[in-house]
Amino acid sequence: VQLHRDIDQLTAAGADLILIGNGAPHFIAGFRELTGYQGPIYTDPSLATFRAAELQRGVGKTLDPRGIGKGIGAFVRGHRQGRTQGDPWQQGGVLVIAPSGDVLWHHASGRPGDNASIPEIVTALGGERPAAERHA
């Protein structure tokens, strides 16, 4: 999975990757199983952090209750939605935050498939951009 390489790059650039979803906490185990992701992952069913992160424009459409139900149903059946063949990493957005509290980078996904690319994030961290840039 590309994600593992991505995490290595971020770690090398001096950052920690933390995932924040919005389902019930017990969904996390299923997500790990589905993706093989072993790193930090949390959830915020209240969506308060999504709002505070100013992602509402990006996630508003998909967070329609009907959309959520559809997502859960698809998740349970193992059919993941999305243009990129149901990428379970579909982002609501990405924030890069320094220990100073400064937001170094902010990306609000506007539609399915509109994900921040790791090279962009690594650049925001002041790391080296990989020679062969690829799409996330």
Added chain:
Amino acid sequence: MGMGYHAAMLDRADDLAKLTVLDESGTPVELGTFWRERTAVLVFIRHFG
């Protein structure tokens, strides 16, 4: 790329730092702890519910 980039949208994470998220057991964790020591890349995902 670049379509979702908003340089002036959110400069500081002070408000975010006080909010909590839940871990797998449902225990609240303060968001600000994630970037206390190292820079944090928070990826908000739409899935798993």
